[in-house]
Amino acid sequence: MGDIFDFSNYGELLLLVQNSIYAGALLGVVGGLIGVFVMMRDLPFAVHGISELSFAGAAAALLLGANVVIGSTIGSLLAALLIGVLGVRARERNSIIAVLMPFGLGLGILFLALYEGRSANKFGLLTGQIVSVDNEQLGLLIGISVLVVIGLMIMWRPLTFASVDADVARARGLPVRALSVAFMILLGLAVAVSIQVVGALLVMALLVTPAAAAMRVTSSPLLTPLLSVVFAVVAMVGGILLALGGGLPISPFVTTISFLIYVVCRIVGARMPKARRSGEPSGVVFAGTSAAVLPR
Numbered sequence: 001m002g003d004i005f006d007f008s009n010y011g012e013l014l015l016l017v018q019n020s021i022y023a024g025a026l027l028g029v030v031g032g033l034i035g036v037f038v039m040m041r042d043l044p045f046a047v048h049g050i051s052e053l054s055f056a057g058a059a060a061a062l063l064l065g066a067n068v069v070i071g072s073t074i075g076s077l078l079a080a081l082l083i084g085v086l087g088v089r090a091r092e093r094n095s096i097i098a099v100l101m102p103f104g105l106g107l108g109i110l111f112l113a114l115y116e117g118r119s120a121n122k123f124g125l126l127t128g129q130i131v132s133v134d135n136e137q138l139g140l141l142i143g144i145s146v147l148v149v150i151g152l153m154i155m156w157r158p159l160t161f162a163s164v165d166a167d168v169a170r171a172r173g174l175p176v177r178a179l180s181v182a183f184m185i186l187l188g189l190a191v192a193v194s195i196q197v198v199g200a201l202l203v204m205a206l207l208v209t210p211a212a213a214a215m216r217v218t219s220s221p222l223l224t225p226l227l228s229v230v231f232a233v234v235a236m237v238g239g240i241l242l243a244l245g246g247g248l249p250i251s252p253f254v255t256t257i258s259f260l261i262y263v264v265c266r267i268v269g270a271r272m273p274k275a276r277r278s279g280e281p282s283g284v285v286f287a288g289t290s291a292a293v294l295p296r
Helices: 010-016 018-040 044-064 068-086 090-114 119-127 135-164 166-171 176-198 209-217 223-246 251-271 274-278 287-293
Strands: none
Touching (some): 010 018, 018 044, 018 135, 018 209, 018 223, 044 068, 044 090, 044 119, 068 176, 135 166, 135 176, 166 176, 176 223, 209 223, 209 251
């Protein structure tokens, strides 16, 4: 272990990655919140599909000498809009994602092959880097993350209703399709900013696993996003701190911590009575959510 981890001069190293720690904590909040809806709407596969085009956009920006965050964002938004507009039904959505994934990955590999700069920059787009966030990128990450959080807060109640029961929500006059497209745009933005720290290949460890873990121990509409955010922040910040001592890419540490949290939650959840997980009398999961978000 001593050959892998070296915590000498750790305090000095922390100063070098302050931006990454701030970005990691912020992305943990964004990923934890949006991940709840990713799970409710059965969109984990979509996260991976969006990340591939986001990776292609980031690689293109790297090749052209442009801002990587902007390139990543353009790729993510393009994928999110295609999935949101064309993939109305689950089967159509999965087919579109399956088409986009190899296309985006192939483009990204092509752009990286043409890039003649540092190999660390290429590798970082796939697996993340702990020192990749400069002041300009941090500002963009903060701006995009705030936009995603505000968008989620505005849509939270109707989006929850539409996620739980789209048919009833549509019958009550909610714009289900518009909500779906708007959510996909927010998801695209969240994927774009996440890639800068955790990498394109393992972005699901931030946008899917924490929410999946939270849903193993509670079905409360209040506790689920709270726990999801806590798990995501712990995985992100903890992964950065461990990667700093190990001198390795951040993604193995983030994914390992996230996976361990999920395993623990699954074990704990299996031992908890259903009524305790839901925080309500037995049989009530998100059943009260629909009534709470009905238009009045």
